[in-house]
Amino acid sequence: MTKTTTRRTIDTARGAIAWLEAGAGWPLVLLHAFPLTAEMWRPQLDRVPDDWRFIAPELSSAVPASGARSIDDYARDVGALIDALQIDIAVVGGLSMGGYITFALFRQSPALFSGMILADTRPQADSPQARDARAGMRAVLARDGVSAIADQMIPRLLSGRVGQEQPDVVRHVRAMIESSAPRAVDAALEAMMTRPDSTADLARVSCATLVMVGQEDAVTPVSEADAMHRAIERSVLVTLPEAGHLSNLERPEAFSRALVDFLAAHW
Ligand code: MLT
Numbered sequence: 001m002t003k004t005t006t007r008r009t010i011d012t013a014r015g016a017i018a019w020l021e022a023g024a025g026w027p028l029v030l031l032h033a034f035p036l037t038a039e040m041w042r043p044q045l046d047r048v049p050d051d052w053r054f055i056a057p058e059l060s061s062a063v064p065a066s067g068a069r070s071i072d073d074y075a076r077d078v079g080a081l082i083d084a085l086q087i088d089i090a091v092v093g094g095l096s097m098g099g100y101i102t103f104a105l106f107r108q109s110p111a112l113f114s115g116m117i118l119a120d121t122r123p124q125a126d127s128p129q130a131r132d133a134r135a136g137m138r139a140v141l142a143r144d145g146v147s148a149i150a151d152q153m154i155p156r157l158l159s160g161r162v163g164q165e166q167p168d169v170v171r172h173v174r175a176m177i178e179s180s181a182p183r184a185v186d187a188a189l190e191a192m193m194t195r196p197d198s199t200a201d202l203a204r205v206s207c208a209t210l211v212m213v214g215q216e217d218a219v220t221p222v223s224e225a226d227a228m229h230r231a232i233e234r235s236v237l238v239t240l241p242e243a244g245h246l247s248n249l250e251r252p253e254a255f256s257r258a259l260v261d262f263l264a265a266h267w
Contacts, residue, residue, distance in 0.1 A: 005045040009061070012080035018058040019081060023048035026267055027087050030056045030117070031078065031094030031101050033157075033246065034192060035149055035185045036176045040095075043252030049260050055090075057081050059101070060184035069187035071195040075104035082112065091263070093117020093210070095248060096220060097188065103198035106205065115266060116209040116232075117259070120217050120245050122224040123198040123231075134193040138186055146185055150177040159216040159244030169249050202231035209235040210262040214243030214250060236262065 005022040020038045022045040030041045038056040048054045062077040063069060078101060082090065091114055094102045099121025106113060126134065140148050154173055162169055177185075209232045213225035222239055229237035238258040240247045248255040 002046045003048050005042065010081065010084045012062075012077075012084040014077050014080040015062050015064070017077060017081045017084070018061040020045055020056040020058070021053065022046070023050075023053045025051035025053050026263075027053050027055055027082075027085075027090040028117075028263070029078065029082065029090050029092045030054060031092075031098030032056065032059060033095045033120075034097040034188045035146070035153060035180055036173065036246075037179060039172075039176050040246070040249060044248060044256050044259060047252075047256040047260070049263065052263060055081075055085070059098075059188070060180060063181075063184050063187045065183065069191045071100050071104045071191045072108070074101045074191060075108055078105055079109055079112070088112070089114045091115035091117065091267075093119065094121065095119040096121050096245065097192060100192065100195050100198070103201055104195070107198075107201060110204070113205075113207045115207050115263075116205060117212070117262075118209065118225075118228055119212040119255075120214060120220050120225075120247055121228075122220045123202055123228060125195055125197040126193050131193045134189045138189050141182055141186055141189070146178050146180055146182055149185055150174045153177065156219055157245045159214065159218075159242070159250060161242070162244070162250055166250065169246075173246065173249065199231075202228060203233075205232045206234065208262075208266045210259065211235050211237045212247060212255065212258060213237075213239055214245060214247035215239050215241050216243060217245045217247065219245040238262075 003022045009018045038058045041056040211229045243251040
């Protein structure tokens with residue numbers, strides 16, 4: 001049965017922050033990808049298991065009108081939301097950019113983590129070429145707006161077959177991108193292109209960790225997920241067949257099953 005998801009906002013030490021929430025019980029915090037919104041977690045929120053409370057922060061909601069952003073800023077926002085919700089310990093994770101923020105939050109508050117989810121992400125910083133590409137994307141954004149970012153990103157985010165087999169997923173992804181404020185998209189690009197390398201942190205992750213990846217992920221491929229799995233002692237690796245980078249949207253049932261099985265095995 002589909003569970004009810006609610007959108008809420010709370011005043012935190014870093015301003016008002018919005019989030020989506022479903023279920024009640026042990027907290028699991030899910031951080032969304034770029035250039036999407038918390039809505040991307042809707043399939044998992046709909047399937048929240050009994051005794052769990054899924055929380056999906058809206059990462060753009062705390063971006064100030066003027067502000068430059070770092071990945072650490074996003075992690076501080078998430079930490080402020082978790083504090084405001086009076087949560088001391090949680091399973092925390094994210095997909096792609098959500099994973100980059102998870103690493104930053106782990107550096108800031110390692111004791112918060114009872115478990116970690118790393119989906120379609122990587123620990124490395126951007127290469128010089130990737131930074132150049134992001135600078136180019138910021139110029140496109142300034143000139144042509146968020147629809148042009150959707151045009152560039154959708155073929156990277158979704159595997160080739162989705163356009164034919166799941167046009168509703170393509171529409172959903174485009175709608176999320178086009179609902180984003182240009183300044184929030186620009187802030188996320190700046191944060192990603194200046195993020196530090198998190199590779200050395202992997203050996204310090206001692207909590208149970210689920211590493212997931214779409215078998216056809218072209219942005220953060222299976223080889224990256226496998227390397228993270230080998231570096232994190234208590235991790236399991238789940239590869240999702242017939243899924244690209246946004247594996248939770250392309251294969252929502254398989255993604256949720258792997259997530260729920262992981263939670264059931266450890267808590
Ligand atoms: C994402 O899905 O969050 C982005 O594609 C990540 C990135 O561009 O590095």
